[in-house]
Amino acid sequence: MPFRGWIVCADLDTDKWAGQRMAVDPLIELRDVNKYYGNLHVLQDINLTVGRGEVVVVIGPSGSGKSTLCRVINRLETIESGSIVLDGHPLPDEGKELAGLRAEVGMVFQSFNLFAHKTVLANVSLAQTKVRKRKKEEADKRSRELLERVGLADQADKYPAQLSGGQQQRVAIARALAMNPQALLFDEPTSALDPEMINEVLEVMRRLAAEGMTMVVVTHEMGFARSAANRVVFMADGKIIEDRTPEAFFTAPESDRARDFLSKILKH
Amino acid sequence: MDVLTENFSLYAKGFLGTLELTVYASLLALALGFVMASFRVAPIGSLRVVGAVWVNVLRNTPLTLLFFAVLLGLPRFGLVLPFQLFAVLALGCYTSAFICEVLRSGINTVPKGQGEAARSLGMSFTQTLGAVVLPQAFRSVIPPIGSTLIALAKNSAIAGAFSVTELLGTYKPLNEMGYSIIWTFVWIAVGYLIITLSISALFNVLEKRWGVAR
Numbered sequence: 001m002p003f004r005g006w007i008v009c010a011d012l013d014t015d016k017w018a019g020q021r022m023a024v025d026p027l028i029e030l031r032d033v034n035k036y037y038g039n040l041h042v043l044q045d046i047n048l049t050v051g052r053g054e055v056v057v058v059i060g061p062s063g064s065g066k067s068t069l070c071r072v073i074n075r076l077e078t079i080e081s082g083s084i085v086l087d088g089h090p091l092p093d094e095g096k097e098l099a100g101l102r103a104e105v106g107m108v109f110q111s112f113n114l115f116a117h118k119t120v121l122a123n124v125s126l127a128q129t130k131v132r133k134r135k136k137e138e139a140d141k142r143s144r145e146l147l148e149r150v151g152l153a154d155q156a157d158k159y160p161a162q163l164s165g166g167q168q169q170r171v172a173i174a175r176a177l178a179m180n181p182q183a184l185l186f187d188e189p190t191s192a193l194d195p196e197m198i199n200e201v202l203e204v205m206r207r208l209a210a211e212g213m214t215m216v217v218v219t220h221e222m223g224f225a226r227s228a229a230n231r232v233v234f235m236a237d238g239k240i241i242e243d244r245t246p247e248a249f250f251t252a253p254e255s256d257r258a259r260d261f262l263s264k265i266l267k268h
Numbered sequence: 269m270d271v272l273t274e275n276f277s278l279y280a281k282g283f284l285g286t287l288e289l290t291v292y293a294s295l296l297a298l299a300l301g302f303v304m305a306s307f308r309v310a311p312i313g314s315l316r317v318v319g320a321v322w323v324n325v326l327r328n329t330p331l332t333l334l335f336f337a338v339l340l341g342l343p344r345f346g347l348v349l350p351f352q353l354f355a356v357l358a359l360g361c362y363t364s365a366f367i368c369e370v371l372r373s374g375i376n377t378v379p380k381g382q383g384e385a386a387r388s389l390g391m392s393f394t395q396t397l398g399a400v401v402l403p404q405a406f407r408s409v410i411p412p413i414g415s416t417l418i419a420l421a422k423n424s425a426i427a428g429a430f431s432v433t434e435l436l437g438t439y440k441p442l443n444e445m446g447y448s449i450i451w452t453f454v455w456i457a458v459g460y461l462i463i464t465l466s467i468s469a470l471f472n473v474l475e476k477r478w479g480v481a482r
Contacts, residue, residue, distance in 0.1 A: 076384055094311050096392065103390025113385035117404050126399060127389035172385075179389060 025052045026085075027183055027214050028073060028105075033082035035068060042068050043079070044238040050183070055215045057225040057246070060235035061261055066218045067110075069235065070187045073216065074105045087182060103131050106176030110188040112168040114160035114175070120147065121156040124175045132179060139178075146174040150204050166197025170204055183214035190221055222265065226250060234258045271447045272455045278438050283459045285433035289355060289424040290463060294417050296360025301367025308372050311393055319368065326365035331423055334358050339430050355427035363420045370412045374405035407478055414471030418464045435459045 028050040035043040042065045050056050058066045071077040073084060075091055075098060084091040086105065092098045114123050124143035128134045134142070147153045150170040152163075160168055169189055176184055186205065190198040202224050209215060209228040219225065225232050225246050232249040234242040236257045242249060253259045272279060307319030326334070338358040339351065349357075378401050386396040428437030435456055442452045 074388055076388060099387075099390045099392050101390075102388055105388075107385075107388035109381055109385065111379075111381050113379075113381035115382060115385070115400055115404075117407075127386070127391055130395050130399060131390040175385075175389070 026050070027052045027054075027087055028216070029083075029085040030069075030073070031083045031085070033072065033079050033084065035065075035072060035077065035079045042238050043072065046082070046240060048233065048240065048243070050214060050216060052182075052214055053212045054230045055209045055213075055217065055228055056231045056233055057229040058216065058218045058233045058235060059220065059222070059225060059261075060241075064235040065238040066235045067187050070107075070185050070216060070218045073185055074102050074107055076107070099131070103127070103179050104182045106179060106181035106184045108169070108172050108176055108184065108186045108189045110191050112160070112165070112172045112192070114168055114171055116160055119157050119159055120152065120163070120171050123160065123171060124178050127175070128178050142178060143174070146177050147171070149177075150174045151200075164197060165193045166200045169193065169197075169201045173201075173204055173208075177208075183216070184208065186215065186217040186219065188218050188220070190219065220265070222250070234261070236261070271442060271451045275438075275442060275445075275447075278441065279435075279455060279459065281433055282435040282438035282456075283462075285352075285437075286421070286424050286435040286459070287463060289352070289359060289427055289432070289434055290417075290421040292356045293359035293363060293420055293424065296356060297363035297367050297417075297420065298413075300360060300364035301371060304364060304368040305371035305375065306397060308368065309375055309397070323365045323368050326362050327369070329362070331358070331362050332426055332429075334362055335426055335430055351430055351432050352427075355424070355430065355432045359420060359424060359427070362423070363416060366416045366419075367413060370409050370416060371402075371405065373412075374409035375401055377408045378404045410471055410475045410478065414467060414474075417471075418467050421463050421467065422460060 026049045028048070030046050030048045033043050033046040034041070044065075046069060048056075048069075058069060060066050068077055072079050073086075075084075075094075086101055089101060091101060114120075115126065118126060121140060121143050124146060125136070125139040128139035128142065129136055132139075144153060144156060147156055150173055152167055152170055152174070155163060155167060155171075160171070163171065173184075173189075189205070190201050193201065198221070202221060205215070205217070205224065206228050217224070217229070229246045232242070232244060232246045233240055234249065234253070234255075234257075241255050242253065242258050244254075249258070250262065253262055304319045304322050307315040308323070310316055310319075329337075335355070335358045338361075339354045342349075342354065375397075382400055382404065383396050386400040391399070424434055425436040428434045439449070439452050439456060443449060
């Protein structure tokens with residue numbers, strides 16, 4: 001497996017990790033991030049650093065703020081306080097600059113969100129021509145390469161509704177990759193899929209992780225967390241409770257909250 | 269039947285007048301409505317206010333009053349144009365408020381995730397709206413836009429009261445010449461039907477071609 005950056009721990013025991021943190025090249029940094037939905041404090045003083053090449057899996061009970069965490073990173077949700085830094089640049093307000101930064105951070109959604117009126121090929125090519133200003137032939141060529149990579153080269157001319165959920169999600173991953181992003185955010189990418197389609201999507205994600213893509217993955221797939229993640233971030237009630245290696249987290253969770261969560265999901 | 273054959277050129281003139289008013293005002297209404305709908309969903313607050321004020325003022329003003337305001341008001345500010353152009357302005361602006369709301373409801377039928385996906389790929393607001401949201405909204409707004417334009421065709425009759433040549437106004441000279449009022453109006457109605465049914469047919473074709481829910 002190629003080099004994937006160091007394992008960092010952002011907000012727990014500082015001394016223990018000080019050595020490793022020096023070596024890390026942080027790509028995504030969240031500092032004291034707070035977000036409210038009305039009175040609901042969904043993100044509470046979140047501190048998280050994701051190094052270049054790192055795969056961070058975010059798990060936790062529903063309503064714990066993990067999806068919101070994922071969505072604030074490319075500002076699909078605004079935050080009330082704190083700072084988010086991407087590749088050394090603070091996340092700007094709405095406008096051209098923000099669009100430029102978003103192009104660097106791909107996002108894969110739970111509900112795929114493929115453009116329903118465009119073919120699979122056009123879905124992958126659209127933003128390449130509009131944002132990266134590639135010529136149509138060049139964009140289509142890259143799209144076909146990426147579709148080949150996710151195993152869907154033969155579906156290029158179909159419309160999203162003609163594909164299965166797993167196929168749609170793989171197209172969505174190809175679409176995000178087409179922008180040559182520095183990082184990918186996955187917001188529960190397999191939660192809307194039939195069990196037999198989950199694996200084909202996870203397989204693509206595992207390959208990306210192995211190739212050194214920086215990934216933040218919100219998921220309930222513990223198998224993926226164990227096998228592909230550098231770090232597991234456990235969230236509950238808007239706070240990061242634990243931030244550790246998968247091995248350490250799954251074998252010996254430190255907090256009661258995490259123990260309780262794991263006992264519920266690993267039982268069956 | 270005589271009333272039509274004997275006064276065909278009068279009818280034709282009126283028919284063409286109504287047709288012109290309808291076509292030009294429709295184009296203006298579609299363009300303005302499109303701009304205002306973009307304003308109403310824009311991420312910039314001041315644009316949203318402009319859109320909301322435009323819609324609420326025009327939609328809530330009686331069309332006749334609007335004609336008075338445009339035809340009698342604007343010349344006072346030194347803007348003197350042919351009456352037909354004034355009528356197109358009044359009709360077009362009035363209808364644009366309805367078109368705007370139809371487009372906005374169409375935009376609301378497009379799932380939020382479509383726009384989010386486009387934005388997450390780095391597309392700007394205009395690109396997101398133009399390449400992703402509106403093409404999908406377009407499909408669901410074809411029928412109501414057809415209705416709005418048919419209403420516009422019929423509303424154009426008000427222009428006749430402001431000495432613009434149009435179809436309904438032809439009854440006046442015909443009446444003075446002593447023709448039967450019933451047959452005069454029957455042929456006027458046929459003229460309107462030709463225009464409105466053509467609009468219906470056009471939008472049926474558009475719906476067949478584009479209105480497919482995939």
